[in-house]
Amino acid sequence: MKNAVVLLLGLAASACATSPLGRSQLMLLPDSQMTMLGDQSFAALKREVPVEPDRQVNDYVRCVADAVTLDVGGSWDVALFRQDSPNAFALPGGKIGVHTGMLRIARNQDQLATVLAHEVAHVLSRHANERLSQQVAVQQGLNIMQALADPASASGKTLMGLLGLGAQYGILMPYSRTQESEADLLGLDLMARAGFDPRQSIELWNNMESAGGGQPIEFLSTHPSHATRIQDLAKRMPHALDLQRQAAAKGRRPQCDGVRLG
Template sequence: MKSLRFPALCVIIALIAACAESPTGRRQILLFSDGEMSQMGATAFDDMKQKMTVTRDGKTNAYVSCVADAITRSLPSEWRGSWEVVVFDDPSANAFALPGKKIGVHTGIFKVATNADQLATVVGHEVAHVIAQHSAERMSLQSVAGTGTQLVGVLLGESQQKATVMGLLGLGAQYGVVLPYGRAQESEADVYGLDLMAKSGFNPAASISLWENMSAASQGQPPEFMSTHPSHQTRIKDLQKQLRTAEPLYRQAQANGVRPNCKAI
């Protein structure tokens, strides 16, 4: 018994030391540093650029970069700076952001995000995942569950665990393993992402029409209790509540002259 008590005590101490707070005040366990997460995010992003088709169309890239740059300029100071933005020629209505300041957008997203405000909803949501350190939180929980901190170095070479790490970074759909963000993290990214896009001068009311488009295009969705993602209707209801906070931020940004002129393709 004594031999088991010391490791268990070490784990408890490590968890207490790693307690953090998300942008919405939710308590988190974070066992991985920003440097470790940035390394994994950058490696995963490079891997995707090699395996997927990168769009070279100038208008498409300019449009997506305009929206992404407007959002990243409004971030807390420690998160500003140069974010790499890449558009992938892929029919899925998808986008993602990774630690290390990486943003990826699939061309299929334009089927549901039909204007700049709706695209800003998507990008703001994905960037919110990074700012809230959801990948580090998922990686930490997986480590505590028994995978081990060796996950840090997995992406430096081929490994049987590579797909797992990709999933923990939020890239499960592209790598054949489904490890989506949990409902709490998705809801948090919805709420915080709405504030981010509003501060950036995009109309937060567009988030409602975006998710209505998503719902229409989804051709059915599993019941919420069977999914780690909130249902479309739950998301819309929660976003409608958050508009009371986001709309004043939008009006303030407009009054301050923050008016992104991103022309949809």
């Protein structure tokens, strides 16, 4: 027990990282392992949940995702799942999942870009690694491979929840409010750099709140309060609008709504 604690303290001391917005983080797992977990989890989900076959709608979602991730680098796999719940997620290794129900809430390309940029920001900030690292530090180890082999088990549900897929497996382990706030602000910058209208981010969150019928819907269950979110986005909006103007000067003017309408 004593040796395990010493080992964990040593790992913690050597695993300090900094988020894109400057916050200190604990990272115990190598990025290669996180990529493997993201790849395998995404593949398992696609086997279990039906995907939307409509090519035009898929092209629309892909158009927005491609624009958002243009400056991020890497290859991003996008899947549109036929699920009524308004949800979306992104996983380590460049995986993006969107529920068809989200398209009722995100009513145009800029609002969908808000959602996707927010989720991609979680990946860029390595929030899943941070959460898994905290779990490892607390529990002195998590049998990741065993958990991945049986997503329906208690350990499997815990792993999926930590990766950001908890809603799919009946267990909600949301990101912390600090992580959500980081994803909001970094996501706002991402969508603006891609040429989307950052002002639509506020409209998207208004749509989310309205869709809940007075109760927060699952996607917002642990996010910062609506008023706090709007306030923080508004404070960063001048910077985001400047990024959008720079993107427009480079010819970045996404036309994904035209793809959706055909």
